[in-house]
Amino acid sequence: xxxxxxxPRGPDFEMTLAAxxxxxxxxxxxxxxxxxxxxxxxxxxxxxxSRVPEAVQLTVKAGIYVTPTLSTYATIVQQxxxxxxxxxxxxxxxxxxxxxxxxxxxxxxxxxxxNISEYSRIRTSLALQRKLVKRWRTRKSx
Amino acid sequence: MTITxxxxxxxxxxxxxxxxxxxxxxxxxxxxxxxxxTVAFVHVNVVPxxxxxxxxxxxxxVQDGRILKxxxxxxxxxxxxxxxxxxxxxxLANGVTTVFNLDGRPAHLLWRKKIAAGExxxxxxxxxxxxxxQANKPKEAVRMVDEQAELGYDAVKIYNGVSKEASTHRRGxxxxxxxxxxxxxxxxF
Numbered sequence: 001x002x003x004x005x006x007x008p009r010g011p012d013f014e015m016t017l018a019a020x021x022x023x024x025x026x027x028x029x030x031x032x033x034x035x036x037x038x039x040x041x042x043x044x045x046x047x048x049x050s051r052v053p054e055a056v057q058l059t060v061k062a063g064i065y066v067t068p069t070l071s072t073y074a075t076i077v078q079q080x081x082x083x084x085x086x087x088x089x090x091x092x093x094x095x096x097x098x099x100x101x102x103x104x105x106x107x108x109x110x111x112x113x114x115n116i117s118e119y120s121r122i123r124t125s126l127a128l129q130r131k132l133v134k135r136w137r138t139r140k141s142x
Numbered sequence: 143m144t145i146t147x148x149x150x151x152x153x154x155x156x157x158x159x160x161x162x163x164x165x166x167x168x169x170x171x172x173x174x175x176x177x178x179x180t181v182a183f184v185h186v187n188v189v190p191x192x193x194x195x196x197x198x199x200x201x202x203x204v205q206d207g208r209i210l211k212x213x214x215x216x217x218x219x220x221x222x223x224x225x226x227x228x229x230x231x232x233x234l235a236n237g238v239t240t241v242f243n244l245d246g247r248p249a250h251l252l253w254r255k256k257i258a259a260g261e262x263x264x265x266x267x268x269x270x271x272x273x274x275x276q277a278n279k280p281k282e283a284v285r286m287v288d289e290q291a292e293l294g295y296d297a298v299k300i301y302n303g304v305s306k307e308a309s310t311h312r313r314g315x316x317x318x319x320x321x322x323x324x325x326x327x328x329x330x331f
Contacts, residue, residue, distance in 0.1 A: 001295075003300070004297050004299055005274075005300035006300065008300065008301075009303075025221075096228065
């Protein structure tokens with residue numbers, strides 16, 4: 001039975017790897033591996049690209065699976081920073097009605113959850129996650 | 143892709159320039175059923191003789207020397223949260239024939255069963271059980287994981303809230319059950 005999920009903030013990144021847990025969402029790396037204080041305060045995250053190879057190496061060594069869900073985080077950033085543009089996506093009509101309702105300005109958790117001062121941080125997070133994926137791809141081609 | 147008799151008669155070339163002989167062998171999947179021999183060439187590029195283009199990353203099914211079907215390789219979405227069966231045709235329409243659902247409930251087991259039996263149209267479903275959202279005492283965690291396994295869930299999904307203390311206890315639990323492989327595997331978080 002596969003063990004899969006977010007990286008628990010308590011056990012943290014390395015203990016999660018040691019348990020053989022596969023990781024859902026690359027953003028989980030930013031909350032744990034890239035947060036030297038190991039807490040839930042996102043302002044403590046250090047988006048240090050020089051540590052990307054180490055993160056990938058530890059993961060590969062652990063032999064776990066990772067589902068990056070990069071496109072999901074990209075849409076989170078867009079909902080937070082440019083909701084009008086996001087809502088113009090005609091494919092949204094295929095979502096169930098209650099999902100469509102949750103995306104509207106009054107109810108959108110990301111548009112209401114991030115203020116302008118955080119836009120730079122979440123954009124930086126997305127850029128770092130993309131570099132993690134690129135590092136993986138580079139390794140695979142060796 | 144709609145397969146027509148005329149299409150199956152066109153000459154077809156597998157673009158081997160990028161494939162070594164070893165990878166060609168690897169790309170073939172052979173199925174023997176009765177007297178018929180079926181071979182599937184997967185992840186190959188196809189040059190159809192009736193159009194000026196290359197069809198990339200195709201699966202070509204050949205039965206007894208005759209092309210049976212040509213189509214794009216199926217996709218798997220490795221992280222979905224299935225809400226309702228009304229979503230299923232969307233996956234299929236976009237070539238996604240397998241999904242991994244990350245927040246399971248009994249309905250997903252039912253849908254999985256119906257789809258596998260051909261009673262419902264949808265992608266093949268692999269699913270976790272209901273998410274573990276908080277720390278549990280070791281015995282309780284083991285019981286809950288075993289319960290999910292017995293119900294037929296494919297994986298365990300945990301969330302952010304599992305504490306270091308709980309994890310330590312669970313590691314102890316893992317050690318205590320070191321001789322009980324499957325149970326330990328299910329419980330090691």
